[in-house]
Amino acid sequence: MTMQRRLAIAAAGATLSIASVVVANFEGLRTKAYRDPVGIPTICYGHTATARIGQTRSQAECDALLRGDLGDALEQVDRLVTVPLPVERRAALASFAYNVGSGRLSGSTLLRKLNAGDAAGACAELSRWVYAGEEKLPGLVQRRATERELCEVGL
Template sequence: MGLKTKLGVSLAAGAISIATAVVSFYEGYEPTAYRDPVGIPTICYGHTETARLGQTLSQAECTALLQQDLGEAFAVVDRRAKVELPEPTRAALASFVYNVGAGNFARSTLLRKLNRGDLRGACHELSRWVYAGGKRLNGLVSRRATEKEICLAGLVQEAQP
């Protein structure tokens, strides 16, 4: 099932399903630890915190890490956002936090715009986060475009009766 199909199904299922579809699609599944494009040991679906080169984990272990890491990303979004967020917007931001980390989110113009009530402006800020190690990465360009689309879709969805 392609990402667009998964997202269509997920929109009805809620933020966790949306974020899981986005993260698993863009991070990919790799049960053996490797170095990401900027040299950080990574395993499973982009998990970095406890990854050690040479380590291999089962599908079940990787799924558990994905759920744990996404739970932490949602907690950061929920703690830092001072405005109510539509579920798709919340999902897009959790995917973003999963990728860039809580500290980068906390210091971002995106969060400042969000907390001023400029949700549309915050969604558009996602497009700026396409660099890793000083290099523009096509994978990040694609991911941010998807996150932005979902983020904005939440605003449209909320505006409809």
């Protein structure tokens, strides 16, 4: 394995470690399925893909779901972003994509600014994503402030 490949793997590990802390902090661990603020069945650390009301999961299962879902979110960020990203910015975007979905990231002004080389403008866009439906949620305001702080490291 080349040194470049080893460094890429280490960077991905660092990114996932940082993003995992952010996601776990803001999503919280709920081992029994519930409806999120817009009514979507959710379990564990914000997992929605296979969540069903009445379902329960162990913490180990939830941790595995978080790793898989966050890995998927990071892959989508890497697919969509065409400019190099420092670890912190990549972690912020992985947390963001985990929360809103890569489809919403893909059509966003945030992504357009980032890929145009306007990292500061892209990071500022995070502060606009604080609504669930029509309701501004304090938890999303806090989450986006944390993601923005990470995104702006080094700017």
